[in-house]
Amino acid sequence: MTQQSNESTRRGFLDVFIGICSAITAAAVTIPGLMYLWPAAKGGAGGEVEVKGAKNLAKGESEILQVKGKAVLVVRTSSGFDAYSAICPHLGCLVKWEGVRKEFLCPCHAAVFDSKGRVVSGPAPGPLSPYKVKEVGDKVFVSAV
Ligand code: FES
Incomplete structure (x- = not known):
């Protein structure tokens, strides 16, 4: 493998790793907030x-x-x-x-x-x-x- 190919592979790995970490962080922040705002039981669209x-x-x-x-x-x-x-x-x-x-x-x-x-x-x-x-x-x- 050439040095340029190694750098390209390393950069690709880091891009994917950072993307996954960003997605996990966003989910960890967003999901608890939505669960707080959204009551546990939704109930029906009707009256009772x-x-x-x-x-x-x-x-x-x-x-x-x-x-x-x-x-x-x-x-x-x-x-x-x-x-x-x-x-x-x-x-x-x-x-x-x-x-x-x-x-x-x-x-x-x-x-x-x-x-x-x-x-x-x-x-x-x-x-x-x-x-x-x-x-x-x-x-x-x-x-x-
Ligand atoms: S006291 Fe301000 S929203 Fe309830």
Whole structure:
């Protein structure tokens, strides 16, 4: 092999290696971000969405799903289930349920909502929208009000 051929082979290998490393890095950054933004359960395009595993939720725990393409948080309370939009009315970030504090928190600008979705503090201009919850036997369904 000539010296030029060796350099060409080495350069080709480095180009492929750098390309693979770049693709892995891009996937490692992008996939967790998309998983955070995309709720676990997508639900159907129709009105009612079953809360899978709702009966396995302990009191104070929550589950996020989609109802008609909108993220919704379902919370198990001492008397049943409540459901509210998981979209912060300030600028649209996903809020989280803090079971210990019994509050919804928005990580973007620190809006706080009580267990009924009412604004406690922060820049949110209004409450979290409520969703209708229906229990049928062991199943729990959520739909828009
Ligand atoms: S988006 Fe929730 S407080 Fe700003």
